[in-house]
Amino acid sequence: MSLIILKIGGSVITEKGSVSKARKDEIDRISREIASFEAETDSGLILVHGAGSFGHPQAMKYLNNGFNAQGVYLIHKSVKVLNSVVLDSLADAGIPALPVHPLSSCLLENGKIVDFELGQIKLMLGRGIVPVLHGDMVMDSKLGAAVLSGDRLISHLASIMNASRIGAGSDVDGVLDNRGAVIKKITPLSFVDMKKNIQGSTMTDVTGGMLGKVSELIELAKKGIDSRIFNASRKGMVSKFLYSEDVGTLIAGK
Ligand SMILES: Nc1ncnc2c1ncn2[C@@H]1O[C@H](COP(=O)(O)OP(=O)(O)OP(=O)(O)O)[C@@H](O)[C@H]1O
Numbered sequence: 001m002s003l004i005i006l007k008i009g010g011s012v013i014t015e016k017g018s019v020s021k022a023r024k025d026e027i028d029r030i031s032r033e034i035a036s037f038e039a040e041t042d043s044g045l046i047l048v049h050g051a052g053s054f055g056h057p058q059a060m061k062y063l064n065n066g067f068n069a070q071g072v073y074l075i076h077k078s079v080k081v082l083n084s085v086v087l088d089s090l091a092d093a094g095i096p097a098l099p100v101h102p103l104s105s106c107l108l109e110n111g112k113i114v115d116f117e118l119g120q121i122k123l124m125l126g127r128g129i130v131p132v133l134h135g136d137m138v139m140d141s142k143l144g145a146a147v148l149s150g151d152r153l154i155s156h157l158a159s160i161m162n163a164s165r166i167g168a169g170s171d172v173d174g175v176l177d178n179r180g181a182v183i184k185k186i187t188p189l190s191f192v193d194m195k196k197n198i199q200g201s202t203m204t205d206v207t208g209g210m211l212g213k214v215s216e217l218i219e220l221a222k223k224g225i226d227s228r229i230f231n232a233s234r235k236g237m238v239s240k241f242l243y244s245e246d247v248g249t250l251i252a253g254k
């Protein structure tokens with residue numbers, strides 16, 4: 001069975017300029033695009049969603065004075081609200097899906113994933129269920145707890161799960177050059193020069209925006225695994241990605 005790993009950015013499914021505002025219509029549209037694809041294939045799918053306005057502003061607010069359990073809980077609780085909206089929408093579209101919360105299944109050391117419980121994800125995939133993960137606060141052996149971005153999650157999962165297709169849908173047409181044109185392909189080599197044109201997010205953001213995303217996927221490309229960054233805010237693009245069309249920017253080993 002081939003495996004697809006898809007991240008839908010918080011920039012797509014939430015209003016990143018607000019606090020805790022979900023874009024229900026967008027979530028429902030994406031659920032329907034996934035449902036049509038799922039009805040036609042037997043590929044496994046792991047879905048990861050970003051935290052958007054349910055995580056970035058809360059992380060800024062509650063982690064100002066460093067690690068504390070109450071802050072971690074409030075951020076986690078907030079992201080879980082968004083996760084429930086996504087799960088409800090998938091259920092309405094007829095997709096069997098279950099949540100997997102990184103706080104309860106993952107360990108970090110200085111922000112790097114050192115342990116990830118895959119048992120439940122594999123069992124879900126084996127039964128045709130879509131595991132739905134999200135950016136989260138995670139216990140960290142050096143820092144107490146740290147933010148684990150959805151971008152880092154997909155990079156990690158892709159490298160250990162032998163995925164055939166990996167994508168990050170965001171609110172831009174791909175990685176843009178200094179004139180605003182979509183860069184067709186980025187490799188670890190070309191990234192060295194391109195880096196200066198790739199920035200964080202213009203909104204409240206604690207995981208490095210586009211530069212953070214490309215950096216995570218470049219690490220994956222170094223292991224020989226390709227991925228794509230594309231615009232999931234545009235109708236039909238998630239579907240195109242799932243059906244293997246060459247959307248957005250390809251992040252490749254060479
Ligand atoms: N060179 C670039 N090309 C494309 N986007 C860029 C570039 N430099 C900076 N950006 C910004 O990065 C943003 C996308 O990153 P952001 O982290 O906000 O989205 P996301 O990962 O989809 O959301 P979340 O982090 O909530 O999951 C774009 O909206 C854009 O403003």
Ligand SMILES: [Mg+2]
Nearest residue numbers: 050207209210
């Ligand atoms: Mg991001």
